[in-house]
Amino acid sequence: MNSSPNVGPDLTGGGASAPREEGWRQAVAIAVAQPVAGPLFALVVIKAVFSLTTTTFLNVGNLSLIFQQSVVIGTLALGQTLIILVAGIDLACAAIMVLATVVIGSVATEGNVALAFVLGAVACVAVAAINGIAVTRFRLPPFIATLGMLTIITAGARLYTNSRSYPISSDWLMLMGSGPASGLVTFSYGSMLWIGLTFLLSYALTQTAWGTHVYAVGSSPSAARLNGIYVDRVIFSVYALAGVFYFLAAWQALGRTPIADPSGYQAANLDSITAVVIGGSSLFGGRGGVAGTFVGTLIVTVLKNGLTQAGIDSLYQQIGTGILVILAVGWDQYFRSGRKA
Amino acid sequence: MSDKRIVMQGIGLSKRFGHVVAMDHADFELASGEIMAVVGDNGAGKSTLIRVLSGASVPDEGKVFLDGEEVHFRSPLEARLVGIETVYQELAVATEMDVAQNLFLGRELRKPGWAGRWFRQLDKAEMRAQAAEHMQALGIRIQSIRQKVETLSGGQRQAVAVARASAWGRKVVILDEPTAALGVRETRQVLDLILRVRDHGLAVVLICHNMPDVFEIADRIHIHRLGRRATVVDPKVVKPNQVVAIMTGALDAASVPSALLAPVAA
Amino acid sequence: MTMNERKFRSAGKLLGTTLLAAGLFAAPQAAFADGYKIGVVEQQLANPFFGKLQAAAVQRAKELGLTTMTAESTVAGDAASQVNGIENMINQGVKGIVLDPGSASALVPIVKKARAAGIIVVTTNTSLEPPTAADASYETDNFAAGVLIGQWAKAKIGANPRVTLIDYDLSDKTSKARHDGFLKGFGLTETSKEIAGTALTQANVDGGQQAMENLIAAHPDINVAYTINEPAAQGAALAAKRAGKKVVFTSIDGSCSGVRSVVDGTIGATVMQFPSNMGRLAVDAIDKAVKTGEKPSGINNSGTVLITDQPVAGIESKDSKWGLANCWGE
């Protein structure tokens, strides 16, 4: 660090480090400041390993497949990112999405696709908003509120459907699964939507006052409140908006698998959290972003895809994912405590 | 003092936390263009008083007047909207955010034209420029306006909080121990800053434990003891050891001349 | 927001009314029937398989003039609710208990206690560990079911099979028995060259789909698939169809949705289970023991029938029409 006369003393906590160490520190500083750098690096490494160990991993068809497989988790994870940024968590995100798919499936089976679509959206946003109310108005810890919601919604969806699944036949409802294709590569509308939403949310978080307030609330709710931010309103808006993402994920899910199955996507609740955490967002709130989540989602899918293809027992996939989560959270903790000390 | 007008007044303010009586029918007054120091032992209830005055807490009892009109602040935002800025003892900075973001937190600037109007885009460049300018004007030295507050030292964080309050205050600036963590040079800067704020015509409430500093810059001194105001004195009339004696209860407040403007409530 | 809140509240009211109604209907039933009392302990009723089993047991008890008490677990693997239910039944002096255990081991102590109190305990659907912890069990022979589809698939595919197995957690008894049965029926072992790849799923549609997508990408020559259940088969078949591959799918369950997939050719063959048989046979066994003192024993197959519209010589099967008439669930 150059010491221009205008710079106050003692900013870096010990400016007398050797130049080489300086470079290392700078690299670390970049990784910390840009939460997407770490996950991206991990993704590249994992991809490289798989492309060496399996012959099929790197072909374009498979890469396209990885993308298709990421879309639903990825869109759920966008909503999850919002909630984690305000130091919350949503254990029920995929269950809420599944509820929407079966509502859509059942109503569409009766013949009214437009009504089905609207009711699906209403169900998602309403349930997500109830989570928001539980967390803000009733001050329930998000973990408890959404855990309760998870069991209620899972059982509710089964009761509602009597555990049957609904085949989807409407082109509109299956739209997200189609899209321009050439050979093995499909660029589905669902993936376009995922990418579009990622950009949109990234803009909202980094370029608008609302986004700044989301980070402020996650970083320190009491400071945000003393600065005149309506903390509860911001948190509620985050949960409700997450509901919109869950609905869009439901639409994508019907495009990918045109069967509305009440027992579907059980692993996606945690997969979405995994994607967010591996993507570098902090479970303590206030730090991270959707670019990291995008990469985190790809990592989660790539691990499943690559390990299945390499013929490795799926239990190892789960171990691998678990290790990544612990590394990601450990990294976050390490730098937090490092800086606070 | 006769030309001074009372801008802010508190009458019979009380606040309890369970069994703890943090404030017990405390009175307060603040005249325009003055620096009112508030002194008292730890736990005397000074912070509780200013939290009530600034909308951070709602009193159990008592009234707050601003320019002679009763006000009921339910949040710090409502106080800020009428021109009262506060630096809380716990600073209230968002540590994950940078200096410029903190200075503009809750009052972000949008880009002019369609980007701001339709896409609600923030004008980050403008906010950074203004923040840098302001910090420079205050003589606060930090490396970069884009530095996250968590990477700043305790003193620098305090400087950021003070800068924010002084930048936005239009009527009253309240500072709860703004120099507690500062070095000699930085303390000097904050004191100079407070004087400048006063010279701009704002009224300042300063909670401070350092008697020499208090006697240097305060126009009047509010002495707080056991959750209420013991008295208000003029530093040009009363000696520091007398203030300390009143604070601790060794000296009766009535034995020194009062500098109160408003008649004391019954 | 008020609309949502109102909705939420009225949903709560509805739930309350439903519970109340359930209580009102349950009470007189217990009061009016004569004969002795038995208990029926099921797993979560949201699953139609368990629902069907319980309904069959209660129906059979009614036919025999018995009173029933029911209890069920709330989520998969929830043994605690079942333990509570059995304790209540012991207190109420039931003579027999039909139990669909949510856990093979966690229920053993309470079953021991019930039997010590002279109660006949018959498990259904799956047995305890060890199975002799209960008097007897009526359940699908999942290994035999696996053998059936294994044999059928081998006969169907002929030369050059490339096999994939889409499993559920293999530490689960049922899952393991089906898997092993299929291999046996096909004449394979875990390490046979014919097995292209395997995958673990949550036994649902999207899990089956994703697993099959990955497997096909790595092994485009896969032509036979074993699946843990019909939803997984439906998902996997979708993946194969999208990839333009012809794969013969086999499965186990016999749900109506699964049989419809046999009708439309998505699934080549499935094995039907008979939850209503399990319930009926279990109640009959208890009644016989109470009336004659002749206690039931052993693990009894409640029936496995191969459902396919492409029968092969030497393997007994029924067509999908029969399947639709005898399936469970929707």
Ligand SMILES: Nc1ncnc2c1ncn2[C@@H]1O[C@H](COP(=O)(O)OP(=O)(O)OP(=O)(O)O)[C@@H](O)[C@H]1O
């Ligand atoms: N949120 C709270 N909950 C419970 N008690 C509180 C709370 N805030 C303040 N108190 C109590 O009220 C009394 C006054 O506290 P206050 O912070 O106003 O003192 P202070 O004069 O600012 O002290 P210091 O000089 O140490 O900052 C103390 O006894 C304190 O413990």
Ligand SMILES: [Mg+2]
């Ligand atoms: Mg204080």
